[in-house]
Amino acid sequence: MTLNDSQRKLILQKLKEVWTGERPCPICSKSISWDISGVHQVQQYNEGNHCPGAPIAPLILVTCRTCGHTILFNAIALGVVDPVTGKVKEAP
Numbered sequence: 892m893t894l895n896d897s898q899r900k901l902i903l904q905k906l907k908e909v910w911t912g913e914r915p916c917p918i919c920s921k922s923i924s925w926d927i928s929g930v931h932q933v934q935q936y937n938e939g940n941h942c943p944g945a946p947i948a949p950l951i952l953v954t955c956r957t958c959g960h961t962i963l964f965n966a967i968a969l970g971v972v973d974p975v976t977g978k979v980k981e982a983p
Contacts, residue, residue, distance in 0.1 A: 894929050901982040905969045922957035930966050930979055
């Protein structure tokens, strides 16, 4: 999904609350530059079979600009996605 400016602002705000200071990439150790690619979802795996109704986890992907290593943050736990409606929240 495409995020609006308010949603991007909220994601950055929430990440800064939990990810303090400069964080070098644990893989390449060369970069402290990260990209945030929005909200994605992962569905519970069922041996390759389509699984309607399976639990879905909304995730924020943060990717190292040098090597591509990606860190996942649960968007509900981060406070970016409403756990009842599933909607991405807006910045206050």
